Amino acid sequence: MFFQIKRIFHLLESLGSARIEGNNTTIAELIESNIEESKSSRASLLEIDNIQMAMEFIDKNIEASKIDRAFISELHKMVVNGLPLPPEGEGDKTPGKFRSWSVKIKNANHQPPELESQVEEYMEELITFLNSDHPSKYDLIKTALAHHRFMWIHPFGNGNGRTGRLLTYAMLLKQGFNIKKGRLVNPTAIFCLDRQLYNEMLAIADTGKKADLTRWSEFVLQGLKVELEKIDMLLDYNYFKNNIVLPSLKVSLERKLLTETEESILRWTINNEEQLIKNGDIKKHILKGKSPQQISNLIKSLVNRKMLMPLKDSPRKYYVRFDNNYLLRAVIKVLGEKDFLPLKE
Numbered sequence: 001m002f003f004q005i006k007r008i009f010h011l012l013e014s015l016g017s018a019r020i021e022g023n024n025t026t027i028a029e030l031i032e033s034n035i036e037e038s039k040s041s042r043a044s045l046l047e048i049d050n051i052q053m054a055m056e057f058i059d060k061n062i063e064a065s066k067i068d069r070a071f072i073s074e075l076h077k078m079v080v081n082g083l084p085l086p087p088e089g090e091g092d093k094t095p096g097k098f099r100s101w102s103v104k105i106k107n108a109n110h111q112p113p114e115l116e117s118q119v120e121e122y123m124e125e126l127i128t129f130l131n132s133d134h135p136s137k138y139d140l141i142k143t144a145l146a147h148h149r150f151m152w153i154h155p156f157g158n159g160n161g162r163t164g165r166l167l168t169y170a171m172l173l174k175q176g177f178n179i180k181k182g183r184l185v186n187p188t189a190i191f192c193l194d195r196q197l198y199n200e201m202l203a204i205a206d207t208g209k210k211a212d213l214t215r216w217s218e219f220v221l222q223g224l225k226v227e228l229e230k231i232d233m234l235l236d237y238n239y240f241k242n243n244i245v246l247p248s249l250k251v252s253l254e255r256k257l258l259t260e261t262e263e264s265i266l267r268w269t270i271n272n273e274e275q276l277i278k279n280g281d282i283k284k285h286i287l288k289g290k291s292p293q294q295i296s297n298l299i300k301s302l303v304n305r306k307m308l309m310p311l312k313d314s315p316r317k318y319y320v321r322f323d324n325n326y327l328l329r330a331v332i333k334v335l336g337e338k339d340f341l342p343l344k345e
Helices: 003-020 027-035 044-064 069-080 116-130 134-151 162-172 187-192 195-205 210-234 238-255 260-271 279-286 292-304 327-337
Strands: 308-310 319-320
Touching: 003 027, 003 044, 003 162, 003 187, 003 195, 003 327, 027 044, 027 327, 044 069, 044 162, 069 116, 069 162, 116 134, 116 319, 134 162, 134 195, 134 210, 162 187, 187 195, 187 210, 195 210, 210 238, 238 260, 238 327, 260 279, 260 292, 260 308, 260 319, 292 308, 292 319, 319 327
Parallel strands: none
Antiparallel strands: 308 319
16 A cells, blocks of 8 residues: 555656646546556656656665766656757756756746856755765755755756756655655655745745745745655555545445445455455455356456456455556545645646
């Protein structure tokens, strides 16, 4: 369940980060694309796919990697990969390379450093700061300051916002907000729930004054606190089961995405302490009069629709999937009703 929650939030964070840059893809469009597992030629969906792949790259490599120039450049290359160049698209003519020309930030008064030598100098200074030892109690303040500084420098020709938010995610994972320590955090939610406020707070910090940098840091830390509290609720299995997953099954049943029998099988699996089901459980607890062949056919139907998945080490045991099939529609609906989505439609 934990990994499925993580995948859903990665999906939504990627959409949120792209939306800040003007991407108009809706949650519904993104869900349908994810369910169908289709590789769309639409640049707006490719932009979101790129962010997702970059997040997966961070998850896989952050523990053994330094957040250095090569790491940041790799994130940027992934973010702009295959996208049309501005003004039509969100690509970059020099993927992974710091710019050698001046840029203007849309709807902002700040003028980023214009000379190539300035960009190089400021980025070297930032990377040194990222990799310097500081007491862990300053980790989140350090993350907030680094995010602003990256945005202030705007080191690439395009894709700075998406890369900067990925950099923030990478820093948080480095600090222990990672899957192995049972924590999950959505930094993009802080920025994409109120895009205007995000830009206003960045502009305040652009003065470089301590008081204004403090205001920016407080904005980021307060947002992180709210998101961590939400995620901690979802990671309580009983809460997640009773308030998200079971209500989602009810919605799916009402929408006729499931039969009553299928809903009973999934509900029993979710309520089972092991969160697993096997054919014998169905015969014993759910469908006492059915033949083994009928039960196998039911299981096969749910597996084919990716609602049940065989356990890797015990293929005759199955667990419920909801992050890559039509159940996802209902899960997103319920998460939205409970105010857990990191962005609004």
